[in-house]
Amino acid sequence: MKKKCLLSLALLLSVSSLSACSTNGSQKSEAGGTSTPSAASLDDGKELMNISLMVPQYAEIGPSNDSALIKKLNEKLNIKLDIQWIPGASYNDKISVLAASNSLPDVYRIAPEDYMQWRDRGVFLDVKPYLGAYPNLTKQLPEAAWMELNAKGSYYGIPYYGIPHLFSMSIRKDWLDKLNLKVPETIDEFYNVAKAFVTQDPDGNGKADTTGFSILALANGTFGNAAYLQGAFGLGNEWALKDGKLVAMQAQREELKGFIGFLRKAFAEGVMDKNFLVMKPADARNKLWNGQSGIQLVNPNEAIRLDIPNIKKNAPQAELIQLLPPAGPTGIRATQTEGSGQVKVVINKNTDPKKQQRILKLLDYMLSDEGYDLIKEGVEGVDYKKKDDGSFEKLQTKETGNLFSINFFRRADKAIQLHKYNDQGYVKQVEQWLNNNDKYDWPNVGLGLAAETEANKKVNITTLNTKWMSSMARVIANDAPMEEIDKAVDEWLKNGGEQLTKEVNEIYKQRK
Secondary structure, eight states: OHHHHHHHHHHHHHHHHHHHTTSTTOEEOTTTSOEEOOGGGOOOSOSOEEEEEEEEEOSSOOOOTTSHHHHHHHHHHTEEEEEEEEEGGGHHHHHHHHHHTTOOOSEEEEOHHHHHHHTTTTOBOOOGGGGGGOHHHHHSSOHHHHHTTOOTTOOOSEEOOOOTTOOEEEEEHHHHHHTTOOOOOBHHHHHHHHHHHHHSOTTOSSSSOOBSBOOEEOTTSOEESOHHHHHHTTOOBSEEEETTEEEEGGGOHHHHHHHHHHHHHHHHTTOBOTTTTTOOHHHHHHHHHTTSBSEEEEOHHHIIIIIHHHHHHHOTTOOEEEEOOOBOTTSOOOOOOOOSSSSEEEEBTTSOHHHHHHHHHHHHHHTSHHHHHHHHHOOBTTTEEEOTTSOEEEOOOSSOTTHHHHHTOOOSOTTTTOOTTSOHHHHHHHHHHHHHHHTTOOOOTTTTTGGGSHHHHHSOHHHHHHHHHHHHHHHHTTSSOTTHHHHHHHHHIIIIIHHHHHHHHHHHHHHO
16 A cells, blocks of 8 residues: 555656646745745735644644644634644554645654655755744754755755654662672673673562563664664764774674674573564563563653653662663763654645745744743643742643644753653753763764665665674574674675665765
């Protein structure tokens, strides 16, 4: 079904791109080479405009079209928002279906893979020529986030800001105390602690039912929950910079031997969870909650609010603390680091130019002091109230007012899940965890460049990486010798990785 949708989309795009050239009295813009509205079509804000908007929804319920929050946005911008909250699991498929039927909304959030597939096909408005009129967009979103996945000279998407260092490792301090162990500072100390968690009955139940640490072999051929180990052994975060050239992590032979050798030993000695090939992130988290694991990757926003209370259900005395990344053989410490602008908010290029400008006004307002307070905190008296002592209290509502900022659009704000009504002690703890993460950046110097190469279009990178991962998994599980690593690197390079690396380096030089 999805393949059929994409074929239909290609057909539609060819038609829409032709029609766009002859409508709206447009002219060529020097900034991005895109069509810009003539002076006669400028939006003065007086006309009431209907704007369709689509957002993914997960567990919580976002504000409906008749909620107090949306009514305030409507009044402020003289608009009528028609918001579709789509279940997150089916959101990307919904985008494909709407594209195939030529009924995409006026503004919506889009995943990196779909953005890159359609970016240059005339689907999204290039907003770069207009940004001078909307200062909050550039003031509150960093330039690096704008540049991610955008071609030079054009911004076809506005960054949905992602916190680069969101996740952190954690460790059960009560287990350390019981075994008279210190918080590990190096990879060797980390290994010894993890082994003790397996062999010395840290939960005191007399059973051999605990594990040391968990990693994941993800479906896209990459490792999960392992950034702190990969970085410690010198592996790049997808791409590493060596002697001025980008090298893919899959081709870093010596660093791979150190990292895979570490996991191979941990697997053989039962220190690493042997279910790594089939484990999902939720499985690893459940083991932390159930007291089977004492070392786990967590989101600081949820560690204190969610993880610790769930652990305490089974172990009231449990104490979970942040584990800073252990130093590798050469002293490298690394925390999981993501791009800050991979996900985009896009404006339908075929939407009326006046409406496009109203949408930009809406997005700009959302990042202003007044607008951001509204979409992040909700409406006073509905989502929260101010108490007599000057503090704030969250009110119980069916809808979550602040979900608009969490799921759709927000400032470059590490504290996106911290609110004026939160306990200040809790706020300080979360902020401390997040600030600590920032100290151990693990940069991806080739972030997003592979998606722009011809090699990426010709070679199925996921297939290439999953074959590589299959070899790594066999070595880890002692089903293949360490020499298999060199063979896997050679195969990865021969089957498309070498050409990919060449093209990525060419783009990297152009962008420097």
